[in-house]
Amino acid sequence: MKKIIQNTLLGSEIVDILIEGRTITKVSPALAAEHPDARIINGENTAAFPSLINGHTHSPMTLLRGAGDDMALKEWLENCMWPLESRFTDEDFYWGGRMALMEMVRTGTGFFNEMYFNPHLMLKALEKTNLKARINFPVMDLNDLETGKKMWKDCERFFTETEAPEGVQLGTVLHSVYTNTRESLEWIRDFAAERELPIHIHVSETAREVEECRSANGGMSPVEYLKSLNLLSNRVIAAHTVHLSENDLAILAETGTAVVHNPASNMKLASGVFPYKALRDRNVPILLGTDGASSNNNLDMLEEMKLAALLQKVSFEDPTRLSAQEIFDIATIGGAEIFGTGGGAVEPGKEADIILMDLKSPAMFPAWNLISNMVYSASGMDVKTHISGGAVLMENFEIPGYDKVFEEAGRCARRLMS
Ligand SMILES: [Zn+2]
Incomplete structure (x- = not known):
């Protein structure tokens, strides 16, 4: 019609x-x-x-809005989020997802890149709306190989059984380097390469993550570690990427890895400042995202554009950094091209x-x-x-x-x- x-x-x-x-x-x-x-x-x-393109979401966390405010990332995850998330039932994933979709429709987000457990329930939630998305199957074995192996099987089954509706893409998630065994990182690498699937992952969100990675992996940063595993490519979307060395920047550029800026979350968790100009100067593809509703605390991409621009200006004491037009393009046509939404x-x-x-x-x-x-x-x-x-x-x-x-x-x- x-x-x-x-x-x-x-x-x-x-x-x-x-x-x-x-x-x-x-x-x-x-x-x-x-x-x-x-x-x-x-x-x-x-x-x-x-409509706007949200590069990084954890949709069902709308149910956890207001839980664990004003905590550091590690404590927030371990003492607040993960215990609450362990109580999630199928209903919670579904209705939390539906609530996020309502918020995105209400606030102008037309496409989102999702990272959460039970992606089949988010796909079910999407049946009720025409919103566009990339729904990613997550692997997060918490450094237990047996758990990892079970997740690999679930991942294979998900891709055998799932057909994405029009406008919806499928991909994979590795939560992070610190929540996965090397075996799981390599398994997803190979699985995604075989099927040409995207991989979404949190990378170098906090200084602590980088330090711990360096001490566990012979001095390598998360970016260097992922590169050593041959895991970075233009199919990878790395969320946060706050703490990057010169070498990290060069690796992201040469591998074509895309990154997602999450200014509200980075400020709320005091993670640090995204090195926007350094990434842009190296032509690293840049997206904008809200992260989940407990670290933001909303999914409003208009607010996120403002925060992104203001954060860059004040951090570098330079009002010319990240202009309105630049961040608007990142949140619309730039994101649409990276995800191939057809819009933008x-x-x-x-x-x-x-x-x-x-x-x-x-x-x-x-x-x-x-x-x-x-x-x-x-x-x-x-x-x-x-x-x-x-x-x-x-x-x-x-x-x-x-x-x-x-x-x-x-x-x-x-x-x-x-
Ligand atoms: Zn996140």
């Missing part, structure tokens, strides 16, 4: 956007008269943008992954520098309508089914915290 977004501001022009199936086919003023059969989506007082820009030929921002929101006024408003002023709450792969997921702030998800996820969260 044809759809037309009518009278929305795109750049500096009021236009109609014609969507046929999943694709934007025409952008021009006054298209509605030519297509009387199209469903009209009201674009008055809105500005159209591509509002133009003919692209998939219709579109958000309409509310121009009546004070945060979007006045509307003369829209990219500035998006990065420095607006929040995800100013997203009024959200379209993904041509499907309308939220219209005029209304998301069908929200009340049910709110109720079920609330029940799960209360039980977990009791």
